[in-house]
Amino acid sequence: MSRIVDVGIDDTPRAGTAPLLKVRDLRVEFSSSSGRVHAVNGVSFELEPHELLGIVGESGCGKSVTSLAILRLLAKPAGRVVGGQVEFDGMDLLGLGDDEMRDLRGRQVAMIFQDPMTSLNPVTTIGEQLIEVVQAHTKLNRQEAEKRALETLELVGLPNAKSRLKNFPHQFSGGMRQRVMIAMALIMGPKLLIADEPTTALDVTIQAQILDLIGRVARETGAAVMLITHDLGVVAGMTQRIQVMYAGQIVETATTEELFAHPRHPYTVGLLRSIPRLDIGASRELIPIEGLPPDLTRLPAGCPYAPRCAWAIDRCLVENPSLTVPGTTEPAEGLPLGTHLAACWNPATDEEARAGMPASGHISAVSLAAQERAAAAAAALGGQS
Amino acid sequence: MPPGTRHIFTQQPELPPSVLKFIVRRLILLVPILFGLSLFMVVFLHLLPGDPCGAILGEHSTAENLARCQHGLGLDKPLYQQYFEYMSGVFHGDFGVSATNKVSVATSFLTRFPATIELAVSAMIIAIGVGIPLGVAAAKRQYSLFDNFATVASLIGISIPIFFLGLLLQYVFGVWLHWLPTAGRYDLGAYSYDGAGTNFLLWESLVIDHDPAKFADVVRHLILPALALGTIPLAVVARITRSAVIEVLSEDYVRTARAKGLTSRRVDSRHVLRNAMLPIVTVIGLQTGLLLGGAVLTEQIFSWGGVGNWLFQAAVDKDFVVIQSGALILATIFVVVNLLVDISYAYLNPRIRYS
Numbered sequence: 001m002s003r004i005v006d007v008g009i010d011d012t013p014r015a016g017t018a019p020l021l022k023v024r025d026l027r028v029e030f031s032s033s034s035g036r037v038h039a040v041n042g043v044s045f046e047l048e049p050h051e052l053l054g055i056v057g058e059s060g061c062g063k064s065v066t067s068l069a070i071l072r073l074l075a076k077p078a079g080r081v082v083g084g085q086v087e088f089d090g091m092d093l094l095g096l097g098d099d100e101m102r103d104l105r106g107r108q109v110a111m112i113f114q115d116p117m118t119s120l121n122p123v124t125t126i127g128e129q130l131i132e133v134v135q136a137h138t139k140l141n142r143q144e145a146e147k148r149a150l151e152t153l154e155l156v157g158l159p160n161a162k163s164r165l166k167n168f169p170h171q172f173s174g175g176m177r178q179r180v181m182i183a184m185a186l187i188m189g190p191k192l193l194i195a196d197e198p199t200t201a202l203d204v205t206i207q208a209q210i211l212d213l214i215g216r217v218a219r220e221t222g223a224a225v226m227l228i229t230h231d232l233g234v235v236a237g238m239t240q241r242i243q244v245m246y247a248g249q250i251v252e253t254a255t256t257e258e259l260f261a262h263p264r265h266p267y268t269v270g271l272l273r274s275i276p277r278l279d280i281g282a283s284r285e286l287i288p289i290e291g292l293p294p295d296l297t298r299l300p301a302g303c304p305y306a307p308r309c310a311w312a313i314d315r316c317l318v319e320n321p322s323l324t325v326p327g328t329t330e331p332a333e334g335l336p337l338g339t340h341l342a343a344c345w346n347p348a349t350d351e352e353a354r355a356g357m358p359a360s361g362h363i364s365a366v367s368l369a370a371q372e373r374a375a376a377a378a379a380a381l382g383g384q385s
Numbered sequence: 386m387p388p389g390t391r392h393i394f395t396q397q398p399e400l401p402p403s404v405l406k407f408i409v410r411r412l413i414l415l416v417p418i419l420f421g422l423s424l425f426m427v428v429f430l431h432l433l434p435g436d437p438c439g440a441i442l443g444e445h446s447t448a449e450n451l452a453r454c455q456h457g458l459g460l461d462k463p464l465y466q467q468y469f470e471y472m473s474g475v476f477h478g479d480f481g482v483s484a485t486n487k488v489s490v491a492t493s494f495l496t497r498f499p500a501t502i503e504l505a506v507s508a509m510i511i512a513i514g515v516g517i518p519l520g521v522a523a524a525k526r527q528y529s530l531f532d533n534f535a536t537v538a539s540l541i542g543i544s545i546p547i548f549f550l551g552l553l554l555q556y557v558f559g560v561w562l563h564w565l566p567t568a569g570r571y572d573l574g575a576y577s578y579d580g581a582g583t584n585f586l587l588w589e590s591l592v593i594d595h596d597p598a599k600f601a602d603v604v605r606h607l608i609l610p611a612l613a614l615g616t617i618p619l620a621v622v623a624r625i626t627r628s629a630v631i632e633v634l635s636e637d638y639v640r641t642a643r644a645k646g647l648t649s650r651r652v653d654s655r656h657v658l659r660n661a662m663l664p665i666v667t668v669i670g671l672q673t674g675l676l677l678g679g680a681v682l683t684e685q686i687f688s689w690g691g692v693g694n695w696l697f698q699a700a701v702d703k704d705f706v707v708i709q710s711g712a713l714i715l716a717t718i719f720v721v722v723n724l725l726v727d728i729s730y731a732y733l734n735p736r737i738r739y740s
Contacts, residue, residue: 073644118638121656123734132645133646136647184645
């Protein structure tokens with residue numbers, strides 16, 4: 001099986017800062033009753049200190065699993081890393097001793113989870129839950145730890161922080177709980193903050209507040225952020241760079257502006273066309289991506305997106321493309337961070353991306369079938385393109 | 386938070402007034418429970434053929450003697466009157482007198498209850514002390530060889546009848562290996578006990594008599610009956626602990642706790658076990674009640690001079706007053722134990738409101 005990335009080892013120092021996080025060819029599998037699930041299939045990326053990186057994809061595309069694998073928090077014994085390397089601040093995380101890894105969690109790499117309703121322990125006070133982080137990593141006594149907890153709660157804008165320390169999670173609203181989660185993640189001043197769908201479970205009115213908060217505290221504390229979401233709209237205003245994931249692979253990466261202006265991978269095009277936008281007006285319909293992601297227990301030989309792709313050509317069905325500069329075969333190695341890369345044999349042009357479909361001319365039987373399905377769906381919706 | 390949904394525990398260990406109200410309400414609820422139970426007992430005991438006089442006088446007694454005996458015990462009065470007289474006694478703290486040996490029920494109960502408490506508490510200590518660690522260990526190694534072994538052992542423990550287990554233990558450890566005594570609470574040949582003290586023999590031998598050898602003897606006598614009585618609750622507690630811990634282990638907040646960099650011991654004790662405790666405590670409360678029933682069999686097998694043994698004899702003798710009063714007292718204890726369990730919920734789970 002040809003795999004997406006074999007970036008090789010780039011040991012030549014990059015101009016500027018050394019990367020904080022370096023993930024190379026990460027592969028994660030889960031054993032399940034229906035077979036081995038290939039959840040992450042050769043993911044490689046880097047993250048610089050203080051950088052805000054967005055990771056976008058549908059549920060089940062491996063974005064959360066990637067972050068859990070970095071922290072070595074995969075559900076045992078079902079999930080395991082079967083290949084690749086994770087380097088954080090010069091340390092090989094996959095080879096680190098259990099106790100060193102434990103100390104690194106929460107202190108250097110912290111995580112915010114999706115659902116603040118279920119991610120806090122319901123039977124202990126939030127003060128206790130904050131203080132225990134400090135006590136797990138420092139020798140500070142209780143008063144000092146409590147002071148630290150208070151400062152952090154104030155940093156995340158929790159009103160009446162002092163009296164709130166004695167409260168239990170059920171005494172907070174969802175947005176307030178997520179602030180507590182953020183405080184818990186930031187209390188040790190981590191270098192990397194992984195936010196896994198931090199706003200998905202929240203009211204729309206609260207989402208923007210929480211995103212602003214994450215952006216602000218990251219700036220204030222100097223933490224780099226990996227913002228994982230299924231919603232391109234969430235990352236648009238916040239991140240410097242975006243990686244789009246599909247079926248456990250990175251299919252496109254670019255700076256945020258570039259990605260929105262010139263999407264190259266048909267999947268990214270599809271994602272962009274499925275975001276509601278007020279600026280374009282009601283005339284534009286939301287266009288769903290037809291079909292479902294592939295069964296991760298039986299990955300196709302070719303590009304995993306090919307069966308849903310209007311751009312698919314014959315080659316897509318037999319050979320999985322790796323990340324290259326779009327339209328070339330120039331490999332990704334050694335290119336500066338932020339270079340626009342896509343894993344696609346037949347990337348979309350700007351006009352095609354705007355139209356949401358390939359210009360006729362190089363439409364294969366595969367993409368014809370896909371187009372027919374799309375047309376049928378459009379007809380069913382009573383629309384016209 | 387809207388008014389009216391304010392939860393009781395804003396500060397932990399103080400007992401807020403709503404909990405006191407809850408306790409009082411539950412104790413008041415005890416009154417109809419005991420009334421119902423006493424009525425039920427009286428009616429059904431009298432529906433059964435025979436009465437204490439049959440047991441006292443034997444099979445071949447004359448009709449006159451039987452009538453005289455029944456008159457003496459008040460059994461010839463109408464049932465409602467017997468019930469009324471019995472209940473008015475109970476409300477004055479008089480639980481009646483045994484028809485067979487003329488000893489007051491309260492006295493018999495108080496001298497025998499310590500033996501049952503010693504047995505039941507020991508059984509529960511074994512059940513909790515072994516059952517919870519076993520359940521946690523099995524949960525953390527789900528589907529491992531150890532877990533499968535623990536599952537099979539628990540199922541055997543749950544399904545084995547107490548009388549059979551008791552006889553088996555007696556045979557193996559008493560008759561065969563000669564390791565432990567099989568009957569009584571202490572060695573009658575070596576020690577004597579006049580019954581003047583509290584009848585808590587562990588306490589008496591160690592603290593009052595300062596006699597370590599006697600204490601050891603009492604402990605040795607306690608081991609087999611406590612094992613026989615504790616096995617079912619042990620197995621039940623282990624099973625419940627296992628499933629509760631497995632459920633909690635997959636909770637998001639356990640993942641959060643790990644992501645915070647806590648040691649696995651802290652994750653287990655503070656986050657996993659504290660949340661898993663609710664169902665475990667419920668089961669412990671119910672099992673404590675069932676233990677009182679199990680004690681009847683165990684005490685009979687091990688000649689343990691406790692309440693169970695006494696009630697069993699009363700049932701054989703159709704000693705109505707003893708059976709009624711004994712059942713009322715045990716029912717009260719059962720209700721109080723479960724009340725304690727419910728109160729402990731408040732400490733374990735701050736989301737519970739007592740209303």
